[in-house]
Amino acid sequence: MSLISIPALAIIAFAAVFHFYWALGGRVGLSVSLPQRADASPVMAHRFGWWRPAAGAVALWLVALALLLLGHAGHLSLPLPPGLVRWALLLVGSAFVARALVPNRYVGFFKSLRGTRWARYDTRLYSPLFLLLGLLLVAQALER
Template structure:
């Protein structure tokens, strides 16, 4: 069971990392819907809350790949099994970060963000935050089984 969860979790993390790498290399498709948005000058107009640089986006991709690597090491998926206690706790800490992202900062991201009709806010409520919960749960399963 935990091997299947690990495979699914690692696959999703790698796919998300590849999308971030695409954006870091200059790809634009879908990039306007993944950055939190704030109200613009005119009513109903939205603008990005920040503009991530290619460097930061590449760093996010690298971080996601490293998390996928940790998952693979924990269960021996394509890599030698590494059953060290520090790995279990590190993956658990990352799971907590995923849950924290899902809960949010009460203004821009997460389930408890301020209500907004922006495209990002809708996708965050329907896709991004639930995905963080699922990834967090998958990481906990991998860490403790």
């Protein structure tokens, strides 16, 4: 296990556990799990009925990402070409970095709406984790 893959897998596991927990009905952290408008209402309130299945889907994608990372690091045999795994890690890592750094109204370090509870969590927890995970995935993809 490399020094790059260990923290990346820890972040992925942390996020996957929370998403599975929410998908199964958990409530801790739910109030700051979606971006909020200035009035603190969820941006995607009209899709709130889909929140739990969507959280489950995110958890499954995170597990798939962990498997790709383990496969690329040589700890798991995958039925995928190594080049495809490398490109997938580069693509996902780049998307995570962009999510943290690209200016947006609701998410990232340079978001314009900063006064909500969600925005504080995003600045202090979510965006740093997205940036770190993205950089780790890119580094791991470029390592081999």
